[in-house]
Amino acid sequence: LSRERIPAGLKLLPGPQSIPIIGNVMELGLNPHLSLTTMSKRFGNVFKIHIGTRPVVVLSGGETVRQALIKQGDDFAGRPDLFSFQYINNGKSLAFSTDQAGVWRHRRKLAQNALRSFSTLEGQTPEYSCALEEHISKEGLYLVERLRKVTKAEGCFDPFRHIVVSVANVICGMCFGRRYSHDHEELVSLVNLSDEFGQVAGNGNPADFIPFLRFLPSKTMETFVDINRRFNKFVQRIVREHYETYDKNNIRDITDSLIDHCEDRKLDENSNVQVSDEKIVGIVNDLFGAGFDTVSTALSWSVMYLVAYPEIQEKLHQELMEKVGNDRKPCLTDKNNLPLLESFITEMFRHSSFMPFTIPHCTTKDTSLNGYFIPKNTCVFINQWQINHDPDQWKEPSMFNPDRFLSEDGVEINKTEAEKVMVFGLGKRRCIGEYIGRSEVFLFLAILIQRLKFSSLPGEMPDMTPNYGLTMKHSRCMLTVAPRPGFEEFSS
Ligand code: HEM
Secondary structure, eight states: OOGGGSOTTOBOOOOOOOBTTTBTHHHHOSOHHHHHHHHHHHHOSEEEEEETTEEEEEEOSHHHHHIIIIITGGGGOBOOOOGGGGGGGGGTOTTTSOOOHHHHHHHHHHHHHHHHHHHHSOOSSTTSSSHHHHHHHHHHHHHHHHHHHHHHHHSOBOHHHHHHHHHHHHHHHHHHSOOOOTTOHHHHHHHTTHHHHHHHHSTTOGGGTOGGGGGSOOHHHHHHHHHHHHHHHHHHHHHHHHHHHOOTTOOOSHHHHHHHHHHHHHHOTTOOOOSOHHHHHTHHHHHHHHHHHHHHHHHHHHHHHHHHOHHHHHHHHHHHHHHTOSSSOOOGGGGGGOHHHHHHHHHHHHHHOSSOBOSOEEOSSOEEETTEEEOTTOEEEEBHHHHHTOTTTSSSTTSOOGGGGBOTTSSSBOHHHHTTOOSSOOGGGOOTTHHHHHHHHHHHHHHHHHHEEEEEBTTBOOOOOOBOSSSOBOOOOOEEEEEOTTOOSOOO
């Protein structure tokens, strides 16, 4: 990046001075989203740091990020070859690997089609508008009973521990055509280990950039490798069972549909067979992983905000009573009719910004942004947390205030404000599970709020400080629930 190599008319990237060998690691600290937000105030929306000896460009500001990821989408659509990514899905992940653009595009399309087909599929009974609604609704009701039973038996529960199994069951239903009991040891231990996964996969993990750190003993890294090994083994066993029982005339779930795609391709003489079967069927590993950790983190944060703001919880319950009542279950089409709940969810996404950065990007060719030259193969961090807390865009950004997303008369969502919140990324790499994720957060919450009142234990306000990672979690805590009027009886 020396001055001589910068094309005429473009500027050298600004950024802090860096120390030889370690670069700016010390300044990143334990909360890179906060330290990089502070740096953006000094250096602007496009600046460069070094992690180890590797340059990393950090993008902030809604407009700048929109310009990079949408208007110059192809230039910024790559993924960097980071050390930890080789362990995720055996280095063959759709989301984390450095697949060539053509291969990634083909796999992404397949994944999008599979998600679309298996969420819009008809439900098993006409009571549900689609399979997705049926999965969420059934798991939501089951979760309500589970939380009540545990509260009755033990007085309290760890919300994440139970939410994550219910959410995992929704994606398991679509991917593998099965659900697991809340006592299934292997699944419960697997999905409850996502904290360590996120700590290593988060943007700015020094071991991804500084080779000698990989040789130092690290408990977190050991756990990360172990989680990935167990996760891959779990999915591979299910995939093997699917191959053994595969029937072309009865495609049961996403795994079957991906196997079917491979089989069809073998019969098609003109097909482009550059993507291996392993990479096609391995897509299910990404969908399962991405599908449970993000949504359960969102729901767990939502429950924490309900407990921290009991007056908001009451208003949300009241809205549900007025618009849905307690004679029927909430459904996906209630979404447009529950603006308070929608504004609460949007504010939860903004305020927690629990995915503070997107997955790291990488430039696919020499490019420029805001007049700065950025060479091919540069690792790029997108600071979503900064966008969601930018004081130029948000009044009192550190306040949790769902009303900021309501129209003046309070009866509908202010879409322009809501669209400023960035949690699913943008452009070519934008999350492909956004519709499913938003539907799950909405319907699970509507069912929980309709039937239960969440509280902290007397005298114990839960700690809402986020722990940094790819998805930031709150510390584990204990809560309790009481049934709402009309839902005192156990239904199962
Ligand atoms: C990618 C957020 C739910 C599948 C991403 C990215 C973000 C994100 C920020 C990275 C975008 C980028 O790198 O620019 C979320 C949030 C969710 C959620 C906040 C829930 C609240 C889901 C679900 C699925 C899913 C339910 C699947 C069923 C994926 C996949 C990618 C991805 C496969 C990689 C896309 C690619 O690299 O081309 N998500 N996600 N996500 N997400 Fe989600």
